[in-house]
Amino acid sequence: xxxxxxxxxxxxxxxxxxxxxxxxxxxNDAAADDGSDVIKIGGIGxxxxxxxxxxxxxxxxxxxxxxxxxxxGGVEGKQLELLFEDDECDEQKSVNAYSTLMDQxxxxxxxxxxxxxxxxxxxxxxxxxxxxxxxxxxxxxxTATPNAFRICFTDPLQGQVMAEYIQQQGLSKAAVIYxxxxxxxxxxxxxxxxxxxxxxxxxxxxESFTSGDVDFKTQLTKIKGSEADCLFLPFYYTEVAxxxxxAASLGLTLPMFGCDGWDGVIKxxxxxxxxxxxxxxxxxxxxxxxxxxxxxxxxKYNEKYGADPDQFAADGYDAIYxxxxxxxxxxxxxxxxALIDAMTKIxxxxxxxxxxxxxxxxxxxxxxxxxxxxxAYTAKS
Amino acid sequence: xxxxxxxxxxxxxxIVYLLIFTLVETGTASRQLQNLIVPVLVNIMLxxxxxxxxxxxxxxxxxxxxxxxxxxxxxxxxxxxxxxPAVIELPIAFVIGGLTAAxxxxxxxxxxxxxxxxxxxxxxxxxxxxxxxxxxxxxIVGGSGGLKGIDKSSNYTVAYVLTIxxxxxxSNIIRSCHGRSIKAIRDNVIAAESVGVNVVYYKxxxxxxxxxxxxxxxxxxxxxxGIIKPATxxxxxxxxxxxxxxxxxxxxxxxxxxxxxxxxxxxxxxRDLADYRMLFYALALILMMLFSSNPxxxxxxxxxxxxxxxxx
Numbered sequence: 151x152x153x154x155x156x157x158x159x160x161x162x163x164x165x166x167x168x169x170x171x172x173x174x175x176x177x178n179d180a181a182a183d184d185g186s187d188v189i190k191i192g193g194i195g196x197x198x199x200x201x202x203x204x205x206x207x208x209x210x211x212x213x214x215x216x217x218x219x220x221x222x223g224g225v226e227g228k229q230l231e232l233l234f235e236d237d238e239c240d241e242q243k244s245v246n247a248y249s250t251l252m253d254q255x256x257x258x259x260x261x262x263x264x265x266x267x268x269x270x271x272x273x274x275x276x277x278x279x280x281x282x283x284x285x286x287x288x289x290x291x292x293t294a295t296p297n298a299f300r301i302c303f304t305d306p307l308q309g310q311v312m313a314e315y316i317q318q319q320g321l322s323k324a325a326v327i328y329x330x331x332x333x334x335x336x337x338x339x340x341x342x343x344x345x346x347x348x349x350x351x352x353x354x355x356x357e358s359f360t361s362g363d364v365d366f367k368t369q370l371t372k373i374k375g376s377e378a379d380c381l382f383l384p385f386y387y388t389e390v391a392x393x394x395x396x397a398a399s400l401g402l403t404l405p406m407f408g409c410d411g412w413d414g415v416i417k418x419x420x421x422x423x424x425x426x427x428x429x430x431x432x433x434x435x436x437x438x439x440x441x442x443x444x445x446x447x448x449x450k451y452n453e454k455y456g457a458d459p460d461q462f463a464a465d466g467y468d469a470i471y472x473x474x475x476x477x478x479x480x481x482x483x484x485x486x487x488a489l490i491d492a493m494t495k496i497x498x499x500x501x502x503x504x505x506x507x508x509x510x511x512x513x514x515x516x517x518x519x520x521x522x523x524x525x526a527y528t529a530k531s
Numbered sequence: 532x533x534x535x536x537x538x539x540x541x542x543x544x545x546i547v548y549l550l551i552f553t554l555v556e557t558g559t560a561s562r563q564l565q566n567l568i569v570p571v572l573v574n575i576m577l578x579x580x581x582x583x584x585x586x587x588x589x590x591x592x593x594x595x596x597x598x599x600x601x602x603x604x605x606x607x608x609x610x611x612x613x614x615x616p617a618v619i620e621l622p623i624a625f626v627i628g629g630l631t632a633a634x635x636x637x638x639x640x641x642x643x644x645x646x647x648x649x650x651x652x653x654x655x656x657x658x659x660x661x662x663x664x665x666x667x668x669x670x671i672v673g674g675s676g677g678l679k680g681i682d683k684s685s686n687y688t689v690a691y692v693l694t695i696x697x698x699x700x701x702s703n704i705i706r707s708c709h710g711r712s713i714k715a716i717r718d719n720v721i722a723a724e725s726v727g728v729n730v731v732y733y734k735x736x737x738x739x740x741x742x743x744x745x746x747x748x749x750x751x752x753x754x755x756x757g758i759i760k761p762a763t764x765x766x767x768x769x770x771x772x773x774x775x776x777x778x779x780x781x782x783x784x785x786x787x788x789x790x791x792x793x794x795x796x797x798x799x800x801x802r803d804l805a806d807y808r809m810l811f812y813a814l815a816l817i818l819m820m821l822f823s824s825n826p827x828x829x830x831x832x833x834x835x836x837x838x839x840x841x842x843x
Contacts, residue, residue, distance in 0.1 A: 197806075243798075249561075249563045249567075270757060331675050
């Protein structure tokens with residue numbers, strides 16, 4: 151008799167599946183109609199799970215951009231609509247989210263927020279030929295397909311830029327600590343070391359740790375014994391907070407440099423930045439930047455979501471404006487080829503800098519540097 | 532009698548395939564559902580193979596994602612580095628993935644199977660985490676960024692065939708004398724030993740076989756997605772598979788299939804609920820669990836069915 155129950159359950163599942171088919175099928179047909187006056191922008195990112203803060207920020211930033219554009223009358227007479235799906239930072243779910251969005255008939259895709267998910271999605275999106283702009287997927291392969299563009303810097307580029315910047319400060323003996331188990335950290339580290347030595351500098355200490363470590367005294371003691379004149383820390387703010395405190399307790403007072411993962415370190419240190427005073431890091435976005443556009447965005451974001459925006463929000467915002475410019479460039483033509491072609495012709499003056507895009511999907515934009523001074527980030531160009 | 536049953540199963544398998552085929556090829560199924568076919572089949576393979584250990588052998592392991600990752604990396608590494616036509620490449624990749632996972636199953640099995648219950652669970656959990664850490668720091672497989680650039684050469688037909696093979700092999704083994712020995716160990720080790728069942732051998736047999744299919748499922752997962760990263764195969768993945776087995780019923784293959792289908796489809800079909808999606812998913816899980824195990828409800832269900840039986 152159990153069999154009968156199972157058969158029933160099976161039938162139920164099947165019915166459910168069929169209903170699902172019918173519903174989405176209809177939506178598909180509606181979306182195929184090109185005469186609609188809405189441009190549907192799909193977004194994918196982690197809204198739940200460990201990486202949720204990235205996805206939520208991106209979504210919020212993108213929503214503000216969409217709202218602004220719609221209030222100003224839309225693009226080429228069309229309103230924008232943002233459909234954002236959760237991927238839990240899982241590649242399979244990211245691809246699932248992508249197909250759900252395709253069922254809803256999106257014209258362009260903003261996503262995914264994280265690197266691996268973005269790569270998985272571009273495997274699918276390149277077959278559809280749809281324009282994909284990842285706001286913050288920094289791995290090199292994110293733009294490997296011809297339809298994919300990105301807003302943020304790549305990991306190696308950050309390492310190269312920081313290597314040049316540090317040498318411009320007249321420092322030539324660097325000590326490096328990096329996270330061996332994190333692609334982002336490792337990518338920056340490798341490029342930094344290559345560029346720094348190539349330009350005549352010397353890496354006097356090269357130490358590593360793995361995700362989850364909280365004690366860096368061994369690495370720092372070694373560095374203290376070396377002749378280093380600066381410290382490069384390419385990893386996320388949680389560990390940066392530990393390193394800065396432990397370095398101070400060991401009496402290590404070298405100037406510290408880092409990458410955009412530092413964003414958030416002041417909050418992590420509860421606002422007490424004595425140990426990291428003067429720390430300099432590469433970042434696409436500083437909320438305290440006096441720039442008019444940035445201040446207007448920060449104000450809007452604060453009103454709407456009650457928090458200061460981070461770089462992910464700025465990346466999401468810029469991605470939407472890149473789409474707006476691309477649509478204007480094509481004169482309202484929403485075909486994939488036209489949009490992708492238009493991307494290489496636009497010049498976006500965004501929150502994360504003025505940028506153009508090359509045919510490989512990479513942004514050309516100048517790096518911004520932020521310095522930690524008196525408990526706040528200060529933009530420095 | 533037995534033949535008749537087999538024919539029915541074969542017929543069901545063919546009908547389901549034809550259904551999928553027509554839905555996909557005519558474009559009736561939405562993009563979302565077409566995309567979910569392979570993940571569902573992967574999860575069925577994982578759940579059914581884990582059921583062999585958890586349900587039939589009666590041992591709790593939490594390292595199934597570990598075996599899956601070993602297989603996925605071995606198989607996908609092969610396809611990334613060898614550029615043979617897909618027809619030749621894929622079957623070899625599946626075999627490589629399965630065998631590598633089986634070898635790991637054997638190696639882990641030697642010390643682990645001397646342990647029982649919670650201890651085995653802890654050891655296998657540790658195994659999964661060790662594998663993940665190693666993969667994270669191995670540059671040859673892309674480290675923490677994952678193995679990229681895998682040819683996406685699998686499709687739902689390949690996945691379906693593999694799933695059917697898994698189901699045939701596992702259900703036949705369970706019905707064979709090997710399967711009876713495995714179940715005897717679960718029910719009473721001492722009794723099984725006293726009638727001459729080689730406990731160590733059969734435990735290992737179940738463990739290796741289960742690992743093999745987890746490995747094959749892993750290759751399928753990687754080939755379908757084009758990228759695999761170590762973080763995917765964490766402890767949560769093992770738990771996810773275990774939930775499918777427990778929800779479907781220990782030692783119940785059909786149950787595992789249904790649970791795998793429902794648990795893969797449910798979070799996707801709930802996407803319309805936006806922010807409340809995970810809340811409803813969790814609620815649905817609790818309700819299903821209650822429905823399948825609460826004594827009052829089970830009794831109610833049984834009464835319902837026995838009455839029907841009486842009427843017939």
